Amino acid sequence: MxxxxxxxxxxxxxxxxxxxxxDKSLSIAVREHLNNCRECSEKYEKLKRILENFSAMKSKIAEEECDNFKEFETEQYKRFKANLSAYIDNELSDSDNIKIKKIAISNPLARKDLEEVYAFKQLLQSSFNRTKNDLKDDYARRTLEKMFENTKEEKVHPFYKLVGIFACIMVFMIIGLINLLNF
Ligand SMILES: [Zn+2]
Incomplete structure (x- = not known):
């Protein structure tokens, strides 16, 4: 295809x-588009850098011998890490919110985490917003087409269509969330 x-x-x-x-064919299509579209390839480079920073940070923290960051890996920082996603999603109480902010100000490791999560979230959000009427519907439609490819029926009951679209949107959101939290 x-x-x-x-x-x-x-x-x-x-x-x-x-x-x-x-999957392979989709990956090839993306690569071909990137080869021919400067605007998208710039976004690609930017996103790649952010993701690379993420994994670099992850391995830096994992490596015990990294003394630069080790000094900031305090109990306070661990508390910050544990509350970071709740903070981003506005799920903390006012006093906890202030505590997290204070840690972010005083601890460079925490500040960097916060900045990167925000940058990543913003990038993800803007691309999802722009395509919510575009790709999601398209993706849902394609998935539906595949699901019903084998049945000979020409028409799909609207209810199943809705269920399919809803399921696809959920999958998209979950994938996005996993990407966001998996750093
Ligand atoms: Zn493009």
């Missing part, structure tokens, strides 16, 4: 492309 992708679709797929999570 030949994929023809537009810019919005490519941008939405970039995270999966960088992490090698696309």
């Amino acid at each position: 030949q994929h023809q992708l537009n810019c919005n679709q490519v941008v939405t797929l970039l995270t999966f492309y960088i992490e090698n999570k696309l």
Whole structure:
């Protein structure tokens, strides 16, 4: 199957492309688009850098011998880490919110974490927003087409269509969330 992708679709797929999570034909289609579109390839480089920083940070923290960061790996920082996603999602009480902010100000490791999560979230959000009427519907439709390919029926009951679209959107959101939290 030949994929023809537009810019919005490519941008939405970039995270999966960088992490090698696309199937082969889709991955080739993204690569071809990137070769021919400067705007998307710039976004690709930017996102790749952010993701690389993420994994670099992850391994830096994992490596015990990294003294630069080790001094900031305090109990306070561990508390910050544990509360980071709740903080980003506005789920903390006011006093906990202030505590997290104070840690972020005083601890460079915490500050860097926070900045990167925000940058990543923003990038992800803007690409999802721009494509929510575009790719999600398209993706849902394609998945539905595949699901019903084998049945000879020409028409799909609207209820199953809705269930399919809803399931696809949920899968998209969960993948996004996992990417966001998995650093
Ligand atoms: Zn493009």
